[in-house]
Amino acid sequence: xxxxxxxxxxxxxxxxxxxxxxxxxxxxxxxxxxxxxxxxxxxxxxxxxxxxxxxxxxxxxxxxxxxxxxxxxxxxxxxxxxxxxxxxxxxxxxxxxxxxxxxxxxxxxxxxxxxxxxxxxxxxxxxxxxxxxxxxxxxxxxxxxxxxxxxxxxxxxxxxxxxxxxxxxxxxxxxxxxxxxxxxxxxxxxxxxxxxxxxxxxxxxxxxxxxxxxxxxxxxxxxxxxxxxxxxxxxxxxxxxxxxxxxxxxxxxxxxxxxxxxxxxxxxxxxxxxxxxxxxxxxxxxxxxxxxxxxxxxxxxxxxxxxxxxxxxxxxxxxxxxxxxxxxxxxxxxxxxxxxxxxxxxxxxxxxxxxxxxxxxxxxxxxxxxxxxxxxxxxxxxxxxxxxxxxxxxxxxxxxxxxxxxxxxxxxxxxxxxxxxxxxxxxxxxxxxxxxxxxxxxxxxxxxxxxxxxxxxxxxxxxxxxxxxxxxxxxxxxxxxxxxxxxxxxxxxxxxxxxxxxxxxxxxxxxxxxxxxxxxxxxx
Amino acid sequence: xxxxxxxxxxxxxxxxxxxxxxxxxxxxxxxxxxxxxxxxxxxxxxxxxxxxxxxxxxxxxxxxxxxxxxxxxxxxxxxxxxxxxxxxxxxxxxxxxxxxxxxxxxxxxxxxxxxxxxxxxxxxxxxxxxxxxxxxxxxxxxxxxxxxxxxxxxxxxxxxxxxxxxxxxxxxxxxxxxxxxxxxxxxxxxxxxxxxxxxxxxxxxxxxxxxxxxxxxxxxxxxxxxxxxxxxxxxxxxxxxxxxx
Numbered sequence: 001x002x003x004x005x006x007x008x009x010x011x012x013x014x015x016x017x018x019x020x021x022x023x024x025x026x027x028x029x030x031x032x033x034x035x036x037x038x039x040x041x042x043x044x045x046x047x048x049x050x051x052x053x054x055x056x057x058x059x060x061x062x063x064x065x066x067x068x069x070x071x072x073x074x075x076x077x078x079x080x081x082x083x084x085x086x087x088x089x090x091x092x093x094x095x096x097x098x099x100x101x102x103x104x105x106x107x108x109x110x111x112x113x114x115x116x117x118x119x120x121x122x123x124x125x126x127x128x129x130x131x132x133x134x135x136x137x138x139x140x141x142x143x144x145x146x147x148x149x150x151x152x153x154x155x156x157x158x159x160x161x162x163x164x165x166x167x168x169x170x171x172x173x174x175x176x177x178x179x180x181x182x183x184x185x186x187x188x189x190x191x192x193x194x195x196x197x198x199x200x201x202x203x204x205x206x207x208x209x210x211x212x213x214x215x216x217x218x219x220x221x222x223x224x225x226x227x228x229x230x231x232x233x234x235x236x237x238x239x240x241x242x243x244x245x246x247x248x249x250x251x252x253x254x255x256x257x258x259x260x261x262x263x264x265x266x267x268x269x270x271x272x273x274x275x276x277x278x279x280x281x282x283x284x285x286x287x288x289x290x291x292x293x294x295x296x297x298x299x300x301x302x303x304x305x306x307x308x309x310x311x312x313x314x315x316x317x318x319x320x321x322x323x324x325x326x327x328x329x330x331x332x333x334x335x336x337x338x339x340x341x342x343x344x345x346x347x348x349x350x351x352x353x354x355x356x357x358x359x360x361x362x363x364x365x366x367x368x369x370x371x372x373x374x375x376x377x378x379x380x381x382x383x384x385x386x387x388x389x390x391x392x393x394x395x396x397x398x399x400x401x402x403x404x405x406x407x408x409x410x411x412x413x414x415x416x417x418x419x420x421x422x423x424x425x426x427x428x429x430x431x432x433x434x435x436x437x438x439x440x441x442x443x444x445x446x447x448x449x450x451x452x453x454x455x456x457x458x459x460x461x462x463x464x465x466x467x468x469x470x471x472x473x474x475x476x477x478x479x480x481x482x483x484x485x486x487x488x489x490x491x492x493x494x495x496x497x498x499x500x501x502x503x504x505x506x507x508x509x510x511x512x513x514x515x516x517x518x519x520x521x522x523x524x
Numbered sequence: 525x526x527x528x529x530x531x532x533x534x535x536x537x538x539x540x541x542x543x544x545x546x547x548x549x550x551x552x553x554x555x556x557x558x559x560x561x562x563x564x565x566x567x568x569x570x571x572x573x574x575x576x577x578x579x580x581x582x583x584x585x586x587x588x589x590x591x592x593x594x595x596x597x598x599x600x601x602x603x604x605x606x607x608x609x610x611x612x613x614x615x616x617x618x619x620x621x622x623x624x625x626x627x628x629x630x631x632x633x634x635x636x637x638x639x640x641x642x643x644x645x646x647x648x649x650x651x652x653x654x655x656x657x658x659x660x661x662x663x664x665x666x667x668x669x670x671x672x673x674x675x676x677x678x679x680x681x682x683x684x685x686x687x688x689x690x691x692x693x694x695x696x697x698x699x700x701x702x703x704x705x706x707x708x709x710x711x712x713x714x715x716x717x718x719x720x721x722x723x724x725x726x727x728x729x730x731x732x733x734x735x736x737x738x739x740x741x742x743x744x745x746x747x748x749x750x751x752x753x754x755x756x757x758x759x760x761x762x763x764x765x766x767x768x769x
Contacts, residue, residue: 162699173579188697189637192673205637206697270639271671304642307651345654378642379654382730382748414730417699421545421584424576486649487671 001367004446005360005456011464012365015316018467019324026475027328029275030282034507036063036194036499038283039078041245042511044253045128045287046082046121047093049212051198052101059246060195061100069107075504079511080114081106083121088112093124118508125510128253129290129518135255136292142232149231153373153398153406155430156181156236160417162204164214168221173420175225175233178427181258181405183236184218186210191241191270192495196250206417210237210247215254234258236296239284240265242272242496248284252291258337258405259288262298263325264318268485269301273494274476285329286515295331296405297322300341300374302485308343308378309351312358313462314484315340319362320467323369330519333368337405341374342394346386350451352393357455359401360446365460373398375409384411388429395433402441406430526597538591540567543584550575550583558585567591610757613657620664623764629666630659630759631683632692633674636706640696641672643729647692647752656751665756676710683723690724690759693742698731704740711741724762726755 040048040059051057056064062082066073073081086096088109100106111117157179159170164184171182187204190197200217201209208214215237222233234257239248244261251259263281266272288295299315299322306314319338326336340362344351362371375394380387391409398406408426410418418426446452470478482488516522532539542562548554555572562570567589574586611619620628634644646653648669650660659667668686670679683691693710695703707727714720720741727737728746737745744758 173582176579188639189673191639192637205699205702269641270673305645305649419545420578420582421543424578424584 001364002445003364005357005364005453006448007361007364007456007460011460015320015460015464015467016324018464018471019320022467022471022475023321023324023328026278026325027282030279032503033275033279034074034077034283034501034503034509035276035279035496036074036501037243037280038245038512039063039074039501039509040195040243041249041283041287042077042079042509043082044246044249045511046079046124047128048082048097048100049198050097050101052103055198057195057198058097058100062106065105065107072504074501076506077503077509079121080111080117080508083117083124084111085109087116087120118510121508121510122514125514128511129514132252132291135252139232139255139257139292142226146226146230146232149229150180151178151406151431151434153403154180154234154370155427156183156372156405156407157423157426158183158185158407158418160185160207162187162206162208163202164200164208164217165202167208168218170420170423171218172221172225174423174427175222175229175231177424178431179233179408179423180231181234181236182218182222183258183260184208184210184214186238191238191266191272194242194496194499196243196246210250212250212254215250215256219254219256234294236260239288239295240298241270242266242276242280242499244277244280244284245287248287248291248293251293252287256291256293258294258296259284260298261285261288261295262301262339263322264479264484265298265301267479267489267494268487269298269305271489271494273497273500274479274489274491276494276496276500279500281325282329283512285326285331286512286519286521289330289332289335290515290518292335294335294337294370294405295326296337296372297339299339300343303341303343304378305485305487307345308341309345309348309354312354312459313466315358316361316365316459316463317466317470318484319366320463323366328521330515330521333366334370336366336369337372338362338366338369339372339374342376342397342409343374343378346376346379346390352397353451354455355393355397356400357452358459359397359403360452361456361459363401363403370404372405372407373403374407375413377409377413380409380413382415384415387411387413388425391426392429392433395430396437399434399437400440400444527594528597529594530591538568538593540589540591542587542589544587545578545582545584547582549580550577554583555585558587562587562589565589566593610751610754611760612753613662613756616753616756616760617662617664619760619764624760624767627664627666628690628760628763629668629686629688630690630692631668631670631679631686631688632659632694633670633679634672634694634696635674635676635679635710636695636702637673638695638697638702638706639672640694643696644669644672644692644694647694647728647750647755652752654751656753658752659756662752662756676706676713679710680713680717680719684719688723689763690726692726692728692755695727695729695732698729703729703732704736707737707740707742715741724759726759728755 043059085106157174159167185207188206200213236258239259239261266277267274388411529538569590649658652658725742727742734745
């Protein structure tokens with residue numbers, strides 16, 4: 001790639017080294033721990049599914065039973081007890097799920113021969129890996145069959161009705177209008193639920209529950225449109241909140257293509273305990289990596305709480321950290337959809353040039369990554385006409401800097417959840433702008449001593465200073481002191497802390513083993 | 525009487541622009557359906573200037589209509605917290621020093637499951653919004669922003685703990701009237717604890733009106749376009765009023 005910004009390579013390399021050093025103590029902590037949702041995700045990969053009459057999912061029932069018998073037993077991992085029950089009852093997975101949902105207590109069954117349990121568990125891990133690989137293969141084949149039919153960048157639209165069947169209508173229309181990616185936004189409370197609801201759902205607030213059945217319904221609908229449009233439609237959901245790895249597991253099984261997955265979002269913006277989040281993000285990202293799912297990181301959120309011009313360096317720092325946490329979980333650059341956003345105050349003089357600098361800087365520092373670019377939201381006012389113009393500027397920057405994933409801005413942002421016609425207008429806007437400047441990226445360079453180049457150098461340098469400070473304080477303390485996003489999160493505070501599990505000497509998780517070996521992480 | 529109508533390019537021409545989606549295919553029949561719909565709204569003239577398919581079953585229209593309906597501007601009463609102009613940050617601080625002689629404590633949160641901090645941040649955070657500093661920047665105000673997804677119970681407990689003068693409740697999500705349930709529950713909780721009289725209760729959000737907020741038992745409601753100065757002005761004037769009473 002020809003550089004337009006002439007960023008010093010040694011400084012960029014140094015920032016990556018800082019990211020490596022900053023995340024090392026976190027990685028050491030992660031290695032010694034699991035969590036209730038990591039265990040439940042493993043059970044889901046084994047096939048645990050369904051719910052009891054009160055709607056408590058089978059994976060939660062298993063964890064609750066183990067904890068009730070003796071919380072220390074969780075240190076061995078939950079898979080052991082689930083697979084033991086398979087052997088003791090002689091059931092296959094669906095029959096055992098039904099029994100657990102009907103009230104069978106796994107802890108009433110004596111623990112059998114460990115070797116036999118491990119063999120059976122590894123066979124289940126093998127089967128799960130095969131299923132996920134088949135999904136991956138199917139996606140690759142379709143992408144090949146419909147190659148060059150998607151927009152560049154990929155046009156990404158959100159549906160959020162609360163009712164999965166209504167979402168399907170809107171998603172199909174959005175795909176017909178030209179969207180490449182459909183995200184089903186989640187109901188506003190879901191990130192704080194320590195379980196994943198079961199079955200198809202028709203009630204949600206500001207979004208639709210992420211359930212495995214809902215994933216299946218939307219996947220089938222988008223596959224249908226893809227055949228008509230001869231364009232693969234990527235499906236996105238949120239591996240975030242208290243159930244990151246479980247939702248990642250469901251996404252892997254139901255062939256989602258992208259998942260929101262940020263290493264620190266839950267800590268900073270949902271007040272989830274930091275240790276819990278770090279443990280959860282690792283396993284969820286391993287699952288994403290194996291499934292070939294592109295993650296979308298959440299740097300845009302930094303800019304909704306802080307000023308996008310002054311705090312631009314926090315975005316780049318977070319991108320470096322998300323990248324490093326991603327590498328540590330086996331995600332290659334092409335699956336790292338690092339985020340950023342067009343959120344500068346529209347009254348700033350030359351704001352457009354600064355946005356261009358930021359986006360081009362991300363492009364050059366992360367050349368193989370499918371960067372996820374987010375539209376203006378904070379300064380969308382309800383003046384839909386001005387909003388439409390702002391979205392056009394955003395579309396311009398995205399195309400001018402060759403972004404990978406382009407979340408379309410809605411002219412009615414801050415007014416209501418998008419109308420069907422709002423999405424249409426957003427696609428029309430993007431197609432007009434992007435077609436008009438198809439070769440702009442290859443054709444235009446920036447003045448070496450100009451505003452854009454100088455701004456990018458300045459932000460990189462601020463980023464390095466910031467990361468040096470984080471390194472000297474230490475990641476956990478830095479979060480506690482409010483260095484990120486201006487929010488302070490105590491180490492033992494936040495939601496989900498009680499769900500953290502210390503791995504005991506007898507800890508057994510064949511899914512983690514399998515993923516680590518598939519991803520080349522074993523022994524690291 | 526001061527009768528007014530929408531103004532396109534001539535006084536009283538009554539021109540209005542509309543856009544909407546119909547669950548019908550695009551085409552001559554769709555456009556005629558759009559025209560008839562707009563006429564049925566009472567518009568006299570109607571021109572469908574643009575239509576486009578959104579899918580096989582849905583179509584989009586841009587329509588101009590002409591209305592003869594009018595409104596008597598003199599008879600209009602606005603649903604606003606106060607007709608008076610708000611004081612600026614410095615004026616508010618000066619007012620507190622002069623009229624109250626002590627610091628004012630404000631606690632705020634986006635309550636219930638609502639995860640949107642953008643509203644409460646715009647009012648409370650140091651930085652503020654659109655060049656209006658937030659309450660945290662006011663030297664005479666102790667501001668505590670508890671963030672989003674705060675249960676009503678927790679917000680009230682915190683307000684008691686720091687001996688707040690005012691509580692700000694932000695509600696952004698209004699789908700299925702969650703904001704109404706949340707706001708009602710907040711006031712009911714305060715009343716059940718016998719604390720309603722102790723705090724000035726302020727509701728805010730892009731779709732919160734003063735009328736709605738007052739109906740639900742708040743002292744005031746602030747909608748779209750509100751800044752920290754507006755909220756601060758209301759609170760300090762109310763405190764001065766209570767002090768004088």
